[in-house]
């Protein structure tokens with residue numbers, strides 16, 4: 221089987237492709253039939269309620285820690301299963317060893333999840349939150365160098381900017397942070413599943429991502445990576461009974477002396493969101509099967525076709541970076557009357573978002589050339605008026 225066959229086979233697992241053209245994984249991803257089956261399987265089990273299945277979630281969650289560790293090039297003990305991106309951001313903002321007056325740098329074009337969390341932590345802990353000026357609405361390395369002071373202790377950025385798809389160069393940023401002893405925190409949600417990453421090769425302290433977008437899982441689930449280096453230096457901003465190791469022996473609940481897990485699992489939150497866990501595993505399997513590098517190649521090839529059209533058409537203008545280092549699976553463009561164009565696209569059953577003055581096209585593994593052609597068809601008609 222060729223890679224094209226693999227993508228064809230995967231597309232068949234997404235029933236929405238028969239009804240709509242979906243370019244909106246940057247907001248939230250569609251379900252595959254495998255995900256539906258996994259959720260239904262668990263609903264069925266609970267409907268029948270014939271056995272105690274409470275241990276299944278422990279097994280599945282453990283598998284998920286391994287799967288996600290593989291997907292990001294981490295060790296299993298560095299990965300915890302979370303509730304969303306914010307879960308890991310909160311571990312960072314309230315758990316990192318920081319002192320009153322320490323400075324935290326974030327971008328001035330950042331998604332609110334990161335800003336709100338760090339602002340709350342700054343107020344609670346007496347930190348100083350500083351915004352790094354962007355250049356042409358992209359995170360800017362020169363401005364970062366200018367913003368740094370002796371008190372700078374944290375850099376927290378999105379891997380990929382949500383509104384224009386600009387991908388940060390993590391290697392450069394992580395080297396920069398390491399040389400200056402600055403904690404490096406990444407909101408990875410807009411790159412996770414579509415951009416390869418190897419956290420072992422990067423000096424990242426904390427990486428966190430919801431899985432509701434590109435990872436094609438339900439809303440309200442995610443994972444976080446806490447590097448071996450940082451984990452035991454974190455204070456525990458919240459604690460759950462399952463952050464301690466019961467050795468799966470739940471016969472005496474009055475043991476209040478269970479030792480904490482020596483892993484990221486210590487920062488998970490209570491019993492599992494079981495329907496989501498089951499769905500996450502089914503979804504993650506596709507990423508293991510296809511390989512994230514292949515998914516990236518597939519997505520970029522489709523985006524290239526669209527970009528060629530946009531670039532050569534006088535009515536449209538690309539607003540994403542197409543530079544190899546900074547491009548992603550989020551592709552944005554604009555035109556006069558882009559809001560009207562957005563409505564027109566939705567009317568034609570092409571599902572995508574508009575963000576900050578642009579049309580945002582999220583290209584993913586279930587898309588194909590026919591989807592791009594359909595989009596181009598509407599753009600051609602719209603431009604003719």
Ligand SMILES: Cc1ncc(COP(=O)(O)O)c(C=O)c1O
Nearest residue numbers: 304305306331333378382409430
């Ligand atoms: C960059 C970025 N971070 C975070 C989020 C969402 O955060 P959470 O998963 O905590 O809801 C989004 C989109 O919803 C996003 O685009």
